[in-house]
Amino acid sequence: MxxxxxxxxxxxxxxxxxxxxxxxxxxxxxxxxxxxxxxxxxxxxxxxxxxxxxxxxxxxxxxxxxxxxxxxxxxxxxxxxxxxxxxxxxxxxxxxxxxxxxxxxxxxxxxxxxxxxxxxxxxxxxxYRYFPIVGILREDLKNGEFGKITHGTICVRWGHGQDYYDSAAWRGTWKSDGGALMNQSIHAIDLLLWLMDSKAVSVTAKLARRLRNIEAEDVGMAVMELESGALAMLEGTTATLPNDKEAMFSIFCENGSVSLGLKKGKPSLNIRNGKGRSLNFKYIRKQLSKGGFKSFSYALNPHTGIYMDLVNSIDNNTQPIADAYAGYSSVDNLLGIYKSAKEGHSVALPLDSEFCSEDMIGFFEKNENNG
Ligand SMILES: NC(=O)c1ccc[n+]([C@@H]2O[C@H](COP(=O)([O-])OP(=O)(O)OC[C@H]3O[C@@H](n4cnc5c(N)ncnc54)[C@H](O)[C@@H]3O)[C@@H](O)[C@H]2O)c1
CATH class of the missing domain: 3.40.50.720 (NAD(P)-binding Rossmann-like Domain)
Structure with a gap:
């Protein structure tokens, strides 16, 4: 070692x-x-x-x-x-x-x-790719254990007050941070598409700036069409209560459904088969036999799981679970969301030309003036 x-x-x-x-x-x-x-x-x-x-x-x-x-x-x-x-x-x-x-x-x-x-x-x-059970679910969804995937949803209600945005000049700016989607929701978008094992081919999105005094969005919503034909719906916001944070993923399939996430720091799991019976314990047992109790502790600090995976991937010359491609594709999808909101129509993914968060500068001001 x-x-x-x-x-x-x-x-x-x-x-x-x-x-x-x-x-x-x-x-x-x-x-x-x-x-x-x-x-x-x-x-x-x-x-x-x-x-x-x-x-x-x-x-x-x-x-x-x-x-x-x-x-x-x-x-x-x-x-x-x-x-x-x-x-x-x-x-x-x-x-x-x-x-x-x-x-x-x-x-x-x-x-x-x-x-x-x-x-x-x-x-x-x-x-999110490093939370327990997630990797097993990905394999089972991919292997057709739950049948055809119809659609998936994520909601990231990661409330931050104005004090969070005021704590550093870069927060909430288009140039250095982006808003609730780019900062707080990008890894959730990555997880949803990874679990659904398909690439996005188009996106339609809307952004709003409702409560926080920042340049970028504090609420964003998007619908993505995937290569598989399934749909993915995203809601990301920081304009909710800071002490009631929630990130929840649901995937619906022909023979069951999968929901997992965090609410007020507590994990939530709801995995069901086609008859509606809970499979939660089956998946907890599977995770225990695959990774032992230690793998559950990664939920407390997923960065430990990321480093463990990285050192193993260097040792064995394999790719990390959340690799460079995941980084690129999630940024491309996220910027597709921004571009769709800016242009007011669906955009094809992957993007066919450069788009950066800075291209959004003046987005809300322009809309306010037009409104
Ligand atoms: N994966 C996650 O769960 C997660 C959680 C929070 C933040 N993040 C990401 O981590 C990054 C940092 O976020 P944060 O909340 O820790 O920000 P922060 O503002 O708290 O910390 C950033 C630090 O970088 C330092 N810095 C700035 N320019 C530097 C330079 N040129 N050289 C060396 N240091 C420099 C600042 O002084 C500051 O201490 C962001 O990209 C954010 O999106 C990821």
């Missing part, structure tokens, strides 16, 4: 989840250095999490030119992902890249292709 040297670029909110993963995976990962523009904050975070002897840099290029690192976690604002990920890959470093992969479909495709060219892994921070 190899032990890999790891570094973090960006020591904000999500970096804490990465640090928790390193604490759990000490036999596989050694944190050697971190980089953040705010070095004092980085120092404080490391101390709070009990990490000692970790070097701190303000300049990530200097860090990676100095330290020998096998894996780099990129946990900076989304608008910086492309530049930093390109730098890491060109230095021959595997990356764990937070979602969304980039803010542009062509830049995401470039990263996917660059990773192949330099033969390095990109593991995406698409946490």
């Amino acid at each position: 190899n032990r890999y040297k790891v570094a973090i670029i960006g020591c904000g909110r999500v970096a804490e989840k990465h640090l928790k993963a390193y604490s759990k995976l000490k036999d596989r990962l050694e944190l050697v250095s971190v980089s953040d523009l705010d070095m004092d904050h980085a120092k404080q975070l490391l101390a709070e999490r009990g990490f000692t002897g970790v070097k701190i840099y303000s300049d990530y290029e200097e860090m990676l030119n100095t330290e020998k690192v096998d894996i780099c976690a990129i946990t900076v604002p989304s608008g910086l992902h492309y530049k930093i990920a390109t730098f890491c890959l060109n230095k021959g470093i595997h990356i764990l890249l937070e979602k969304p992969m980039t803010m542009s479909n062509t830049q995401s495709k470039e990263l996917f292709e660059l990773a192949q060219k330099v033969d390095k892994k990109i593991a995406m921070g698409h946490i």
